[in-house]
Amino acid sequence: MWAADQGERLGLCDNRVVHAELDFNGYYASIEGILVYRVFIMSELEHGGKALASIHRKANDKKFFCYFTGFLEGIxxxxxxxPGEISPLVDxxxxxxxxxxxxxxxxxxxDFEIDLLEHESIVNAIEYRSQEIDNACDKSSLNRxxxxxxxxxxxxxxxFREAQGIVEYAEQNPAVLADPLAKSIVYICRDALIDGVIDQGESTDICEAITRLVGDSYADTGLSSLGGVPAFPEGALPHDLSALDGMTVVFTGNFEAKPRRILEDQLAEFNASIARTITKKTDFIIVGSEAARDWVFTHKGNKLSKALEMYHKAQRPIFISEAQLKKTLLRERE
Structure with a gap:
């Protein structure tokens, strides 16, 4: 049952059904003058489903618009x-x-295909796109x-100018400093700029800090940066998974194993408690191999953001990659 304020995401607002894009088997009911939508097939809203994509489409378009604008600004x-920027830009x-x-x-x-790609055309695109971004939106600022x-x-x-841009952006958009990984990048850049030169060691330090925020660079993987996950501090699962008995595990991200419920059910067989949200009681967070389409940020969602913040304060929860989980489950069944 969806109240009107919750139902706005499904096309319900002002206590009336205005539009319903999603094909659910349900019915409308009026309770105390408030029109609500009762949904029976909740599987339509499962992670990665088409229905969920429809709900999140506008937010995702905004997210990627901001990210790509920032990417062009970085280029x-x-x-x-x-020369080293052309291939990653085109990809x-x-x-x-x-x-x-x-x-x-x-x-x-x-422009690239007809050999007309120039720095000026990138700058012109940035100027136009910048007018479309709400600078007061903290999420847009961090995605950019x-x-x-x-x-x-x-x-x-x-x-030097690239590192200078990091610091200037943070000064103009202080909300990004609320993210510990972004804050780390800004502080590293500030220190590196003091002597007026970015040496190779400082460049490496900045790149490594950026990897922790947005994943490996094109130079490392030969792949577009979109769709990657940040380089999180991976720990280890117990060698004997029976030790997970009573522990709380949260999944986040896009998993190669689909649906990810398969992996959740396998851990549940060891009496692990599968939770949907990150709390102080969370013992492990399992991170999918790719960024989820509907994450609030291009490379991390609320779960991953909160988990990273908690980890930097208390070294918990323990981060586990999808690859490690699958390898451990396979070993258990041998």
Missing amino acids: AASGDLE QCLEFAANVSDTDAIDIVQ FMGYCAGIACDDLIK
């Missing part, structure tokens, strides 16, 4: 299109053109910052 930050644009239908991404690819970080680190080399 342009040095004042020129560097990022191809991914956006295929999945988000971003017209600027399409234009950039077309993450894109900028991915852009400057795509060639695995940080220049």
